[in-house]
Amino acid sequence: MKVTMHVNGRQVSGEAEGRTLLSAFLREELGLTGTHIGCDTSQCGACTVHVDGKQVKSCTMFAAEAEGAEITTIEGMANADGSLSAIQQAFQDYHGLQCGFCTPGMVMAAAALLEEIPQPTEAQIRHHLDGNICRCTGYHNIVKAIQAASGQPVAVAAE
Amino acid sequence: MYNFDFVKPSTVEEAVAALADDEAQPLSGGQTLIPTMKQRLNAPETLVSLLGIEALKGVTVGGDSVTIGAATTHATVAKELAEAYPALAALAGNIGDPAVRNRGTIGGSLANNDPAACYPAAALASGATVVTNRREIPADAYFEGMFATALEEGEIITRVTFPIPDAAAYVKFEQPASRFALAGVFVAKFADGVRVAITGASEEGVFRWSEAEEALSGNFSAEAVSGLSLDPDGMMADLHGSAEYRAHLAKVLTGRAVTAAG
Known part of the structure; x- marks a missing residue:
């Protein structure tokens, strides 16, 4: 069809x-x-x-x-000029990926979360990522990237 | 998975007509059915999507009850019933994960009656009424064992009405890989008594724990159930938990649910 x-x-x-x-x-x-x-x-x-x-x-x-x-x-997530969106840039800045396989799903999940809750707590971020598995990062840097993308201070600054 | 014909009617009547074929099955959110078809445990020749039927969607809040259209997603229930029936909204908001909650529906969950699903516990403890294209079925007569319900061939759930209890809570202990309940307990306190429904534990699927209901109807506190015990005979046993473990867990969670309900 x-x-x-x-x-x-x-x-x-x-x-x-x-x-x-x-x-x-x-x-x-x-x-x-x-x-x-x-x-x-x-x-x-x-x-x-x-x-x-x-x-x-x-x-x-x-x-x-x-x-x-x-x-x-x-x-469809990058900015119109081809530059990375705030979420994508934060994943790069905060090393929210290693192999990158889970990253498209993580970015889409993060975007949906920030649409619903613009400034989520760490607990809300972790709860929202329940259905997204990453076997490299241990999640901490993904959580930091989403905190950063939401404009919130991040506990440990990126190098 | 095996191929099938996909149809998407826009009315209940058209859906029922399409389902008259022996080899046709209804498809709601598909969060259980699609994985099952991938494993070739299920191979319908026609799938009849119910999500094109607007009459099956949405939530209505009445004075002492809420009515949920069968094709309403868990995410919608979690959002729209947060004030009217917070225990039910919280249950819906913790099924699976966010993506599952955006597709999975209450009608699909109740029609499937997975022995570890959350919604059956809410329906049974609340004394809900399952409304189909043919009749109204009280929850006490609806659940008939693991993956078995009172639904007949060609009968589809259209909506579910939940009386709102004076106090209620659902507590589950998640199997961390599947996020299904290793045991889950829904406690609902009404003016005329307390109802306790347990999911995830029994080989017969969701069930009411009448001994706990009697104890809690006299004294609605966790202490009231601390001396009781559930018989491990007939409880599910697998690598995640023995029958004895599940029986004990269900008792502990009952106390926690009572405390959470306040």
């Missing part, structure tokens, strides 16, 4: 089967490989995107369910 949606502000169409997951549609049909597939079992959150402004795991939603929806992926 043909599926049409708005991805990062642009209307796009592609072919999908009933079983085609949104994550596969974004990566294979649209070539937007920034959305990572880590576990494909709804655990790791690397595939997190926004659907109509809501953070979802794109591996646990069918492409057909996104017909007509507004999708934002990591490719």
Whole structure:
């Protein structure tokens, strides 16, 4: 079937089967490989995107369910001039990544959190990241990056 | 996973008609069904999405009850019932993770009746009424064991009405990998008595702990249940916890829920 949606502000169409997951549609049909597939079992959150402004795991939603929806992926997060957004820049400044595999999902999760709670506490940040797994950083620097991106002071300054 | 036809009706009647096919199944948020299909434990020939039916969405707050459309997400319940029924809102706000809460729905959770799901405990302890396209089912007659409910073929939940208790709380002990309840206890205090529902523990799914209900109806304090014990016979046992551990955990959490309810 043909599926049409708005991805990062642009209307796009592609072919999908009933079983085609949104994550596969974004990566294979649209070539937007920034959305990572880590576990494909709804655990790791690397595939997190926004659907109509809501953070979802794109591996646990069918492409057909996104017909007509507004999708934002990591490719849509940079500023209009191509520079990194505040959240992305904070991940770089505070070393919120090592291998970078989980980072697209972390950035999308962080963006959804800051949309809802502009200045979250550390506990709120950690609770919000429940569904995003990172096997490198131990999370501390990710939490610091999100604190910094929200304009709050960070306990330990970046080098 | 095996392929299927995807249909997305906009009314309950159209959905029921589409579900008349033996090989068709309803799809709500899909947070359980999609992982199950990936494992090929489930292979419907047609999936009937219920999320295009606006009549199934939304929350209505009445004087002494709240009504939640079956296709309402956990995130919406957490946000919109924070004042009207805070214990239920808190339960919804701690299911899974934020992404799961933005897709998963109350109707999907109750229809699936996972033995470790949170919502069944709230529905049973609150004495909720499950409303379908055919009838109204009291919670006490709805849950029929692990993954089993009173729902018949072609019957779909349209909304759920929860009486608002005078005091209530839900406390769960999470299995850290799945975030499902290793045991979870919902305590609800009404003028005519206390109801206690336990999820995550029994091989029969959610159940009421009548002994604790009697004790708490006379004395609504954690001490009232401290001397009671649940029989480990019939409790689930796996690598995360033995039957004895779950029985003990459910008792401890009951006391904590009473304390939290105040």
